Amino acid sequence: MPTLSPFHLAFPVHDLAAARAFYGGLLGCAEGRSCDEWIDFDFFGHQLVAHLVPGHARGGAANAVDGHNVPVPHFGVVLTLAEWRIKAEQLQRAGVKFEIEPHIRFPGQPGEQGTMFFYDPSGNALEIKGFEDMGRLFAK
Numbered sequence: 001m002p003t004l005s006p007f008h009l010a011f012p013v014h015d016l017a018a019a020r021a022f023y024g025g026l027l028g029c030a031e032g033r034s035c036d037e038w039i040d041f042d043f044f045g046h047q048l049v050a051h052l053v054p055g056h057a058r059g060g061a062a063n064a065v066d067g068h069n070v071p072v073p074h075f076g077v078v079l080t081l082a083e084w085r086i087k088a089e090q091l092q093r094a095g096v097k098f099e100i101e102p103h104i105r106f107p108g109q110p111g112e113q114g115t116m117f118f119y120d121p122s123g124n125a126l127e128i129k130g131f132e133d134m135g136r137l138f139a140k
Helices: 016-026 081-093
Strands: 008-013 030-034 038-043 046-052 062-065 068-071 074-080 098-105 113-119 125-131
Touching (some): 016 046
Antiparallel strands (some): 038 046, 098 113
């Protein structure tokens, strides 16, 4: 798998303090630059920027995938399966309310993966995936 460049994602939040507690505290993302209207986070080596948008509310769209209604839009990260299991346990211990509980999706198929979905305090959907073999990320 080639070396990946970090991606950048700017997204709306209704409360910067809540975003700081969620991304910095719960998910352990180091904070970069910030001001009164936005905060940079190091999201597993990628740059997320939470922008204050008062009144932001999540959408309600979903797509059926492997028997679950997957929130759309969503963003996240792909970890090794071992890292994914650790993160799932950490989030479960913290009492995170999952939209889709941590489980193995597509068992026995080329795209077999751990997955979990949850929302940040502003209603932005996140997915964390885990692969036993990162080389299978795009396997058909």
